[in-house]
Amino acid sequence: MFIPALEKGLDFLRRTQNADGGWGYRQDNDSTTEPTAAAVLALPPSAERARALDWLLRTQRADGGWGLNAGDDASEGVGMWAVWALLIAGEEAAARRGLAWVAQMPVLRANDPISSDLLGVNPALSGWGWTADSGSWVEPTALGVLTLSLGGETEHPRRAEGLALLR
Structure with missing residues (x-):
């Protein structure tokens, strides 16, 4: 029962990917960071995943973060999803720039x-x-704490402060 549902979800992602490699919050919406990163996390290695990773790499800002979409002029918290995706996909250099941005956001x-x-x-x-x-x-x-943890920054003072705030 689980496998057919998973395949149905993956098929949906494959069919709804935008021409630029990303996904929007809804089908046929412009690509945005959060759903594109979530799709990278869901997809197995594939052409679709590679195109989505390329979208994330192209839209990473000079400060290491991401805006809500490719045209945003400021980095936003949704970029933490992109750091997760890059870490999981093994895009180490871009992920490290993203982690530095998360730590100083x-x-x-x-x-x-x-x-x-x-x-x-x-x-x-x-x-x-x-x-x-x-x-x-x-x-x-919570995303900041988890992102720094996933990136191996378990002793970072910003992570500790975030954890204390959540308690």
């Missing part, structure tokens, strides 16, 4: 007493946000 700190009291946020800690001008969110913080 800026985030706003919740440093006002209202945020601390109302939300229970420790203002001394920060994780990751979706964008450079947002505060820490649970999902991108």
Whole structure:
């Protein structure tokens, strides 16, 4: 039962890949980073996977990160998915640039007493946000911690701070 469902999903990915090698959030949407990276993680080695990896490599920004799509002028938290995909696929150089970007990705700190009291946020800690001008969110913080872990950066102070924030 599992194998037919898996094959059906892989067939869907093969049929819906965009001409540029990526995938959008929906069929026939422009390619974006997160679904393209997720497809790389799902696909076995194949021509489709190679084209998707090429899309990720072409769209990596000079700072090591990725925007939501190829035309974005700023790196965003969805790029952590691309780092995962590159690590799993063995694209070491690009993955290392991505890991360096994850480790230094800026985030706003919740440093006002209202945020601390109302939300229970420790203002001394920060994780990751979706964008450079947002505060820490649970999902991108978890992605940041997991990405640094997958990349072997288990002792990185940013990872430790993210873990502390999630606790």
